[in-house]
Amino acid sequence: MNDLTPIDPPGPDADDENDAVERISEYLEAGRVPYDPSIEEDPEARAILRSLIRLRSLSGELIEADAASLPAPDDSWLKGVLGAVTREARSGRDIPFSSTEPGDRFLITEGAVRGLIRDAGDSVEGVLVGRCSIEGDVTDPGAEVTISLTATVLYGISITDSAEHVRAAVHSALLRHTELTVVSIDVEITDVFIARAPKADTEGAPS
Template sequence: MDADGMTLECGKTIDEISDYLDSGRSPYDPEIETCPDCLNALDALERAGRLSRELIAADAAEMPEPSENWFHGVMNAVRAELRAGRSIPLSHPDPRVSMTVTEGAVQALIRASGDAIDGVFIGHSRIIGDVEVPDAPIAVDITASVAWGESLPTAAGAVRRAVSDALAHHTELNVTAVDVTVEDLHRPFPPKDTA
């Protein structure tokens, strides 16, 4: 991603990805649909858009909507996660094969895992430690917004478990701590349609 945070390494811009998403991903763009950076950006923009719609539709007038600065902060975090970052090694039985996953992909996994918890929206995540050294101890620092009325310890614990499980399943990182800080409260999301 370039210095202004608007152009991905593949050359596509956040505006192009946003326009493509707004068009309903039509006509199909194979450059976007097959590019991992573009797919991460699409996923992040879809989640941010869903949160915006859910907050607008929420009917809890006693809580103010998150400030414009909060949304700006979340979008800055999403942009930061779209950077490839450090290369995290993965083991392979053939010593001639070298495999890695990018730090940005792991941060996208962290965001998706946390955002999947009802009433939670991830602000940003940071991977602390030397991820480029196999089995080095790693800590994950996460900030989140939780819906008004939810138990903060319960929500933070659910995020901690979901992220820990996802990292254990999809990476070989030696995660020694997942710290979750609730930085904000937001209006409760409307009930999901179970029909």
């Protein structure tokens, strides 16, 4: 697995990130009404909103898998995921598309591609993407790039299979929506929700 150098400048103040996440979370809890254009029409805010929706979905999967015996993710883990979403949603570099017409220029932003990668990974059952990055000169058409991402999987789901499914989903999405020359998609499973052993009921047990 490659050691990747961060390509983003330092993010905003952590308090600002936390405030944004809290505001968007409250908006989601309210059923996304009344419509808030500052959230629904802002790429960074929409990225956080999608991740919060995915976290809810993951929570539902945990309940179905007997959540009473599973440890809930701690605040630092949740803030880490949402902090990564906030930073990666920024526009970043421009990634050009080829064009046969002189003077025409078509492009997609790096932030949009990272969002695409995240959505593809999150589409795999029982998986939540943590961090994703693109290494290589994406501004040079045809240049080779490497995709790297981390993910959490639910207890009981095969880590190997999950990583392969994420890799396939990301590869398919990039083929459909970009012209990137991807030479490697590195998927690292960094967290697993592991079931705790139920506490023994000692009431009425023989002494």
